[in-house]
Amino acid sequence: MILKDKRVLVVGLATSGIPTVNTLIRQGAKVTVNDVKNEEQLREIISALSMYDVRYILGGHPEDVTQYDILVLSPGVPTDLPFIHKAKENGILIVGELELAYRLCKGKFIAITGTNGKTTTTALTGEIFHNAEKETYVVGNIGVAAISKALEASKEAVMVTEVSSFQLESIIDFKPHIAAILNITPDHLNRHKTMENYIAAKANIFKNQEACDFVVLNADNEETYALASKTTSQVIPFSRKSSFDQGVFVVNGDIVVKEKGKEPMVVCSTKELNIPGNHNLENALAATALAYWGGIDIQSIANTLKSFKGVEHRTEIIAEIQGVCFINDSKGTNPDASIAAIKGMETPIILIAGGMDKGSEFDELIEAFEGKVKHMILLGETANKIKETAEQLGFVSCTMVGSMEEAVKQAYKQSIKGDTVLLSPACASWDMYESYEHRGRHFKDCVESLRRSL
Known part of the structure; x- marks a missing residue:
């Protein structure tokens, strides 16, 4: 794939943004970066790209895409945005970061x-x-x-x-x-x-x-x-x-x-x-x-x-505090993932759940408790939705909290020796965190703070 002197618009910085720009520049492309976030929100990423001659369109989308030869979309960018439709109509090549990587x-x-x-x-x-x-x-x-x-x-x-x-x-x-x-x-x-x-x-x-x-x-x-x-x-x-x-x-x-x-x-x-x-x-x-x-x-x-002993944020055992096991399953970003985590546990569970609403229903999650989940701690934008579903299905042992710190403290308060505190949110993290990794690391920090406080 020849990129030298091609006018490329990179849409969305995210995780893949910096290496995408790096690679395009190395291949001789003329790069413009677009993101709906503003300069202040992206200052660390912009600083990392400061050695390159890159143009920026921040805080919104470009008004005219006809000046570009290629659009490279980050995975989180919806493909039905009006300016992307406009690019398609004008025969501009539109690829994702994965497609670009494959071609190179x-x-x-x-x-x-x-x-x-x-x-x-x-x-x-x-x-x-x-x-x-x-x-x-x-x-x-x-x-x-x-x-x-x-x-x-x-x-x-x-x-x-x-x-x-x-x-x-x-x-x-x-x-x-x-x-x-x-x-x-x-x-x-x-x-x-x-x-x-x-x-x-x-x-x-x-x-x-x-x-x-x-x-x-x-x-x-x-x-x-x-x-x-x-x-x-x-x-x-x-x-x-x-x-x-x-x-x-x-x-x-x-x-x-x-x-x-x-x-x-x-x-x-x-x-x-x-x-x-x-x-x-x-x-x-x-x-x-x-x-x-x-x-x-x-x-x-x-x-x-x-x-092989597994990966971080996926049913990851992180601590045992006075006989209570703490497990980080922040990668459980939908109900089925959390159901799998619950089924894999052999001890009574205090479940920490909730996050961004992706349009999922939570009936099957509650039905999967089958007596294993003793109590549920809920946070994030889906907290009320999950609580209402649980109560409709007869599970009323729920506590609503506003932060991960509070969730960890309440979970420990509800536990006894031999229990497991399981963070498996059944939801995306983006209402409160940058990523599920960020959420998982914060959970681990909160558990460590709890351990030190006892």
């Missing part, structure tokens, strides 16, 4: 999407490839923009990439050699409007694949496995419940890999995994499929499965 990168992409489990599966898959001594970059929605490693990667590199539905909306040529859809349940309906639109965005992950490529699908999730009929690539199912002619599944408590016409091969026992819960078993099955069909041997896969 020599390496092969392994792409992972799904409503839940993306980060754990991406981290685990990356660890398998890294431990097998492959040139590996773990990038995407996991926190390292793909564009930041695109020029560094050689043709032998594996780009293990977590991709969101937002990123997949703006792809054009992006074609992973191996893709995975882990599961599909309602999420981001405030952005996608309907489940059909959301599923279509997820399915974009394999739209450019060919018969020589692979797509790994969760056979236990109906919405996901229904997509098997819509791809031209080779389907590799994974399942906790069933076996197939080809795929990765559980047999007599073992994780098993099977190729067509060959005997099944045992990878390891499910009991040897260090990440708890059925949701994490599914993540391990998917990572096994991605790695095996990506050319990694069974023993290397097994070694990593047995040593």
Whole structure:
């Protein structure tokens, strides 16, 4: 992709903004940055870009987009904004940061999407490839923009990439050699409007694949496995419940890999995994499929499965205070993720939940308590909505708070020795925090403050 002297408008700075500008400048592009935030709100990012000759349009959107050759959209930017429509009408190339990275990168992409489990599966898959001594970059929605490693990667590199539905909306040529859809349940309906639109965005992950490529699908999730009929690539199912002619599944408590016409091969026992819960078993099955069909041997896969201890902000044990365990699951940004976390716990739970409203309903979350959740601490813009749903379903043990500090104190007050205080918000973080990572770190700071105060 030739970028020299191209007039490029980068829309939205966010996590991928700085590396996107860096890469474009290195390629000789003439860059303008647009963000609805003002200069004061973006002063740290602008300072980081101060060595470059970059123009800025801040506090709103550009009035005239016809002067640009390319628009590069950050993942959080809705694609239905009027000025983006105007750019389309004028034949201007519109790409996301992921598409730009793909066009500039020599390496092969392994792409992972799904409503839940993306980060754990991406981290685990990356660890398998890294431990097998492959040139590996773990990038995407996991926190390292793909564009930041695109020029560094050689043709032998594996780009293990977590991709969101937002990123997949703006792809054009992006074609992973191996893709995975882990599961599909309602999420981001405030952005996608309907489940059909959301599923279509997820399915974009394999739209450019060919018969020589692979797509790994969760056979236990109906919405996901229904997509098997819509791809031209080779389907590799994974399942906790069933076996197939080809795929990765559980047999007599073992994780098993099977190729067509060959005997099944045992990878390891499910009991040897260090990440708890059925949701994490599914993540391990998917990572096994991605790695095996990506050319990694069974023993290397097994070694990593047995040593991997999970990722930050995903059912992360952070402290035990006077017999009460504190777990950070800030990555639980929708009800299904929080349900999985609750089901993975074996002790009574005081749940801290609430955050930005993405249009989700919370009935299934409350129904999943099944006597495990003793008390719920609620904060953020969805607090009232969750409380009303809980009361309608007969769960009345709720406390409303205004801050994470108060949430942690109240949760500890409600607990006894042997309980678990679980932060699993079932909502996005953007009403109170910059990101789920920011929320998780603040939770950990609040727990540490509590520990010091006792």
